[in-house]
Every structure is written in C-alpha cells, then in structure tokens.
Amino acid sequence: MYSAEAPGFISENHEILSVMKMVAAATKKRGMWVIDRGGDRRKLIEPMLQSQYRFLVRLVGHRYLVWSGKEVLARDLAQNCPMLYAETVVKVDDGKEKVYHVEFGYRNVKLPERPEELGLLVVRGFGAEPMMLLTTEPLRKSRKALWRLVRSYIRRWR
Numbered sequence: 125m126y127s128a129e130a131p132g133f134i135s136e137n138h139e140i141l142s143v144m145k146m147v148a149a150a151t152k153k154r155g156m157w158v159i160d161r162g163g164d165r166r167k168l169i170e171p172m173l174q175s176q177y178r179f180l181v182r183l184v185g186h187r188y189l190v191w192s193g194k195e196v197l198a199r200d201l202a203q204n205c206p207m208l209y210a211e212t213v214v215k216v217d218d219g220k221e222k223v224y225h226v227e228f229g230y231r232n233v234k235l236p237e238r239p240e241e242l243g244l245l246v247v248r249g250f251g252a253e254p255m256m257l258l259t260t261e262p263l264r265k266s267r268k269a270l271w272r273l274v275r276s277y278i279r280r281w282r
Contacts, residue, residue, distance in 0.1 A: 183256040189233040
C-alpha cells in the first residue's frame with residue numbers, strides 16, 4: 125500500500141518496482157510476475173527486462189512489437205495469430221457456472237530497440253477482443269507449455 129501524499133513518494137512505477145526488487149531479493153528471482161493491463165508500460169517492462177525478471181503481462185493492444193523484422197501493432201498481430209490449441213474453462217461466479225471455449229496460439233516477438241526474445245501469447249474466447257500476454261518465457265509449439273501460461277494468468281481472477 126502506498127499514498128501519493130506520503131513523504132518521499134516519487135511515482136506509482138517507482139513504488140511497484142521497489143516492491144518487485146524486495147520480493148526478487150527475498151526469492152532469489154524465483155517465480156514469475158503475472159501482471160494485468162496496468163503493467164503494460166514501458167517504465168515497468170524495461171526495468172523488468174533489465175533486472176532479468178520473468179514476467180507475463182497482459183497487453184492493452186496499442187504497443188508495437190517486432191515480428192518477422194517489422195514493427196506491428198500488438199492488436200493486429202493478435203488478430204492474425206494462428207490458434208494452435210483449444211481448451212474449455214469453467215468459471216464459477218456467485219454459484220453459477222460459466223463455460224468458456226478458448227483457443228490460443230503465439231508469436232515470438234521483440235520490443236522495438238530491445239534485444240530480448242519475448243513471446244506474445246494470444247487467447248481468444250474470453251471476450252470480443254483477443255487477450256494478449258507478453259512474456260519472457262520461451263514459447264514453442266507445445267499445448268502443455270502454452271496452457272500453463274494461460275492458466276497462470278487466469279488464476280489471477282480467483
């Protein structure tokens with residue numbers, strides 16, 4: 125918890141990165157940061173890359189990514205991503221089950237002007253627009269590996 129009114133407050137990004145640094149030191153960087161759309165900021169993603177944190181961040185969609193040597197809007201890349209696999213997810217809300225049939229696939233990407241190989245995991249079926257997850261985890265044609273990441277993100281909803 126923090127307050128913008130607190131003495132010494134610098135910014136929300138500074139607060140988030142300070143906590144990440146403390147947790148990373150205590151865990152010896154084990155684990156992966158799973159962050160919602162609020163984490164789709166260059167001022168968070170770049171320091172996470174520099175600190176070599178593993179992460180899975182939901183993208184808003186207006187970020188440009190480098191794919192096949194070209195800068196492409198993440199939203200456009202997601203729209204054209206081949207869906208390799210499908211799963212069924214049952215979400216219980218207020219005692220009622222809601223069934224989602226989701227499809228997922230990926231593209232290997234980079235951020236403009238960054239050397240790190242990243243993955244864009246694309247999931248369709250939770251809403252009108254595809255869910256886009258940017259990750260440091262190596263993505264490959266493996267249902268098990270990709271589904272593990274999708275599950276990591278949707279567990280946040282619990």
